[in-house]
Amino acid sequence: MITATQNAASEDYTSSEGLRRVLKRLHQQGPGAWQRDPVAADLMSFAAEKYAALARKHGLDPWEAASAAFDVMRLRSTRLANDPWAVVTRGVQVTCIAEERGQGLLCSTNKARRPHISELHDPERISDRETPLSDYHPSFRTTDHFEFEEEPVNDEPQTETSVARASARTAVADAVRLFTLLDWPEDVATLAIDRVCETTERAGSRASAYEALRRDKHALVLLDLPAASWSALLRAILGNTHPALQATSAGRGVLLRLLLGETVHSLLHDEDLVFQIALAAPKRGERS
Template sequence: MTEHTLTTTTTETGEDFTTSEGLRTLLHRLHAAGPAAWEHDPTAAELMAFTAEKYAPLARKHGLDPWEAASAAFDVMRTKAAREATDSWAVITHAVRITCIFEERAQGLLCSVHQARRPHVSAFHDPERFSDRENPLTDYHPAFQIADNPPTTHDEDVDSLASARACTSASSAVEDAIALFMLLGWPPATARAGVEHVCGALTRIGTRQATYEALRRDKHARALLDIPGRSWTALLKALLGNPHPAYAATTAGRGVLLRLLIGETLPVLLRDDDLILAVSLAAPGCRDRHGGDGS
């Protein structure tokens, strides 16, 4: 980070706080004079004006006001670490840079700076507008769907029979999907764990698009299943379909699970050259067999 090159400033008391040695001397004097010295000492006021100018570019880089950076510097200047450091300005600059980063992160996450400093909070992405997604939230989120009219007794009987058949059909589709991945070089344990995890998430979430969006960012699940990133992405696209609107009416957009449920068989899927190529090349360890790193 490159700050403005500021001219040497010597105060009426002969203190040059633009150098680390001069700053260290001034900080020791202000500390010895007590907390009120920062409020009444004219040199302290000059120091803070100098600090605001010095860190203005850094503040603007992170969308902050220069005096927010100066405030962060003030907090550091009162610490023993800044007073005793060999290069006091270096300590202060590092602390201000870190503070600016987390100030900007906190604004993006709509939380406090204290929370933004915590890894389990800063790991989240910034809030998004509905319009930021390729597929509008209203197209797939259950909260925006309209429920059908309450079924009659006859409808309930028909629905129960259809539900039983659907369960059988869904179970067969899952087993056929696992068999497809195993035939194309995926380890049996990995194929079963991956397909069953995706199906479980699909049952819980309700739609293929929403399930794809949720799972593609689920690094914890991928790590738990021990599936490389490229293989995980290929697994999701193969099972759930490519979420891009351009593929909506194609076999690539429907995905293996839907194709099996609407009547396509495993032999039919094995004649889909694009699907076979994508799944087989993404098999875990495939690149190791061809000289790659397999990550």
């Protein structure tokens, strides 16, 4: 429980009305009152203890919160508020949040208070990412443009779309079968591969989908998968997205290899792929 030291006049600044009286008296005494008045010193100690937990929550020292409280207490709006302590508490909370954001964004607290600055993410090193930036960012990619002669279209677009969808469904079913043969529970493999396909369709590219899926904490909970199994499944299904490996088996991934005509039987002869999938198979009772 927070305790406060009262001065000889027994001013109870722990209540809102008591705080109002102390703030008005200090204001009327003029410059230097906060330095000379013993109640002001007790009030600041009380504020440091009162907001210590809030300060620690945002990685600050309790006296940094007390300093923020001091700034709010000197405002005219605080003395005239219906609940001065509520105003002080809110002011300290806003300042602590801004201080934390300022430290994360490597900028001043005043800049961190601005909405267009605070909404930015903290700086991060390229080396902190599991996947190198050059593997998925468009700025690091080069594409060879080839001109192909257009072939005459004999079938209706709807028929071609139906064939493509049927091929995709077959590839997904074969991928599930491959994982099931390598000790993955069928229901887990089905749900996980379906989620990968849906995300890839929305993302538009395998590289973007991989970046989104590897941070998908909801999928780990939904599928009850360990993080290592989820990462291995993504690498196996989507392949390595580095441009230099796009023409290799490791770069294509299971789904693309199945769509290109490979069979489950041929994939089972890929020792590296089989070892990767089988080793990451979730054990019974193992959770993320």
